[in-house]
Amino acid sequence: MFTGIVTAVGTIAALQPRDGDVRLRIATGRLDLSDVRLGDSIAVSGVCLTAVELSGDGFWADASRETLERTTLGDAKPGARVNLEKALTPTTRLGGHLVSGHVDGIGAVNEWHPDGRSWRLRIQAPDELARYIAEKGSICVDGVSLTVNRVDGAAFELNIVPHTLAETTLTDFKTGRRVNLEVDLIARYLERLLLGDRAAPSGGALTEALLREHGFWI
Numbered sequence: 440m441f442t443g444i445v446t447a448v449g450t451i452a453a454l455q456p457r458d459g460d461v462r463l464r465i466a467t468g469r470l471d472l473s474d475v476r477l478g479d480s481i482a483v484s485g486v487c488l489t490a491v492e493l494s495g496d497g498f499w500a501d502a503s504r505e506t507l508e509r510t511t512l513g514d515a516k517p518g519a520r521v522n523l524e525k526a527l528t529p530t531t532r533l534g535g536h537l538v539s540g541h542v543d544g545i546g547a548v549n550e551w552h553p554d555g556r557s558w559r560l561r562i563q564a565p566d567e568l569a570r571y572i573a574e575k576g577s578i579c580v581d582g583v584s585l586t587v588n589r590v591d592g593a594a595f596e597l598n599i600v601p602h603t604l605a606e607t608t609l610t611d612f613k614t615g616r617r618v619n620l621e622v623d624l625i626a627r628y629l630e631r632l633l634l635g636d637r638a639a640p641s642g643g644a645l646t647e648a649l650l651r652e653h654g655f656w657i
């Protein structure tokens with residue numbers, strides 16, 4: 440789990456194709472790796488990757504075909520800048536919102552313009568994600584926890600303050616750029632819960648009768 444609070448900007452240092460998927464090396468810049476061990480999770484522009492090798496100033500990770508198809512890592516090139524965040528611990532400040540690092544879809548930057556000292560960002564999400572995006576709700580864009588200002592169908596607007604712009608790759612954004620999107624966890628599970636028996640028509644669904652049978656009163 441992550442918070443969407445980026446702690447360093449790194450770069451993709453190398454890409455090694457391996458039987459249809461890719462092993463990539465991330466140079467982590469000022470990210471402190473002293474407490475990172477093999478098998479730990481690190482979010483790379485919103486994608487949860489597992490460190491399979493540590494190399495002093497960075498780490499290696501494998502990106503499966505699923506990851507390459509569902510995220511912008513499929514377009515990655517050496518030298519590209521990426522947002523980095525280590526997995527949270529029980530003592531981590533939850534300054535953003537709960538983020539899993541499991542990308543729900545790829546959006547595209549529609550508009551990007553200054554607004555006072557901040558910037559206004561408009562992103563077009565895939566149509567199937569529109570129902571999860573709510574005004575003043577949270578969304579993760581390339582690993583950055585942000586608040587939705589407005590929603591218009593599958594498009595939504597964000598306000599980017601100077602600190603966020605300076606500390607993340609959002610400063611690299613241009614119209615047309617593809618970005619990783621992760622919707623709020625609560626919205627994702629709430630929809631599944633509301634399906635009720637339809638989520639498991641074989642009879643394995645959690646039902647009111649089953650809860651009452653085991654002593655739960657609702």
